Amino acid sequence: MLLLDIMSKNVTNEVYIIAEIGQNHQGSVDTAKLMILEAKKAGCHCVKFQKSDLKAKFARSALERNYISDHAWAKTYGEHKEYLEFSKDQYRQLQAYSKAIEIDFTASAMDEQSLDFLVELKVPFIKIGSGDANNFPLLIKAAAMMIPLVISTGMQTMQTVDKIVEIMNQAGNNNFALMHCVSSYPTAYGDCNLRMIPALMTRFPNVTIGYSGHELGQSITKAAVLAGARIVERHFTLDKTQKGSDHRCSLEPRELLCLIEGINQFKVNQTLCNPSYSSNEIIQMLDGDDDLKASLIEITQKEILQCELACRCKLGKSVVAARQLEKGHILQSVDLCIKVSEPSGITAEKYFDVIGMQLICGVDEDEAITENVLMT
Numbered sequence: 001m002l003l004l005d006i007m008s009k010n011v012t013n014e015v016y017i018i019a020e021i022g023q024n025h026q027g028s029v030d031t032a033k034l035m036i037l038e039a040k041k042a043g044c045h046c047v048k049f050q051k052s053d054l055k056a057k058f059a060r061s062a063l064e065r066n067y068i069s070d071h072a073w074a075k076t077y078g079e080h081k082e083y084l085e086f087s088k089d090q091y092r093q094l095q096a097y098s099k100a101i102e103i104d105f106t107a108s109a110m111d112e113q114s115l116d117f118l119v120e121l122k123v124p125f126i127k128i129g130s131g132d133a134n135n136f137p138l139l140i141k142a143a144a145m146m147i148p149l150v151i152s153t154g155m156q157t158m159q160t161v162d163k164i165v166e167i168m169n170q171a172g173n174n175n176f177a178l179m180h181c182v183s184s185y186p187t188a189y190g191d192c193n194l195r196m197i198p199a200l201m202t203r204f205p206n207v208t209i210g211y212s213g214h215e216l217g218q219s220i221t222k223a224a225v226l227a228g229a230r231i232v233e234r235h236f237t238l239d240k241t242q243k244g245s246d247h248r249c250s251l252e253p254r255e256l257l258c259l260i261e262g263i264n265q266f267k268v269n270q271t272l273c274n275p276s277y278s279s280n281e282i283i284q285m286l287d288g289d290d291d292l293k294a295s296l297i298e299i300t301q302k303e304i305l306q307c308e309l310a311c312r313c314k315l316g317k318s319v320v321a322a323r324q325l326e327k328g329h330i331l332q333s334v335d336l337c338i339k340v341s342e343p344s345g346i347t348a349e350k351y352f353d354v355i356g357m358q359l360i361c362g363v364d365e366d367e368a369i370t371e372n373v374l375m376t
């Protein structure tokens, strides 16, 4: 499989292309099938969805909150998500359809139940989205399953990325890739930070680095490939003007085709034999404008960006009580889980720090663990 050849560095002059259908199917299996067909026609290697078990991904508070947005499919966030969530049976139908037209099929596992389901489906790899890049228990479980993983790094610091790599190494799982990603929809060109791609390549020389882009248009993604990305993921839509949070920053079939043709041209010209070009070289090669230059500004650190805070607030994960807990209780791993909660609590990357701490008051099942309930 091409992705495994890229991950094991058996091939260097190739880029694996994922069409992220995500929730752009508007809740319709027929539309999803049409999108799979269009992604295949454009030359993608893979179509990807987002699988959630809503009660495992979201705390009750997050499911019950009102969702006031032009992109809302229902009054509460939980009902909105339910409208867009395909059942296991629908996943099997979409997988069978993808197999019939010979395109890889997978999804992001947005909680442990969904991870189990995707493993059962025998997908070729599992995506861990940026919202779960700091969900260390999920990563530990996924790493131990020895299934190839593609892990996005939006809304995370370098410290968290180091921890992801440590988890994979500890599990002995070498089949994983890290995706540079900025979780802002659409991402302004100046926030794309494409120089993070060579920075990640230098820091983790044995790891394949990819790019999951949320910017408008397709030229920045071509630049990401020249900067070193060997896996590319872009949201895909049949019509960018449709209702839904992700359509605007998605590519329509003709744009996806154009992106893939551009990448194929790099392959024909053996351009990708050089693992990574400098910003000046990229600007020259793509006849770059100010937008491209802005995406290539020098950066030294990987931080959570200002533009990512809205997404982190909406979909970032917190440490949550797995069951009702009494005042004085000393927290164990079985007492805790990681979910999107409203309001949010201690961020997921601090999960291991919370274990062993004592509660100064009782906490309900599904309630976020905040600093206020912990003895200092």
Ligand SMILES: CC(=O)N[C@H](C=O)[C@@H](O)[C@H](O)[C@H](O)COP(=O)(O)O
Binding pocket: 022, 023, 050, 071, 129, 130, 131, 183, 185, 244, 245, 246, 311, 315
């Ligand atoms: C961080 C993350 O999961 N981001 C995903 C992948 O990029 C997105 O597709 C979200 O699911 C989507 O933007 C949510 O939109 P709403 O909140 O309207 O359902």
Ligand SMILES: C=C(OP(=O)(O)O)C(=O)O
Binding pocket: 020, 050, 108, 127, 128, 129, 130, 131, 152, 153, 154, 179, 181, 183, 212, 233
């Ligand atoms: C959230 C996801 O993607 P990313 O973090 O790459 O945007 C996903 O694939 O579910």
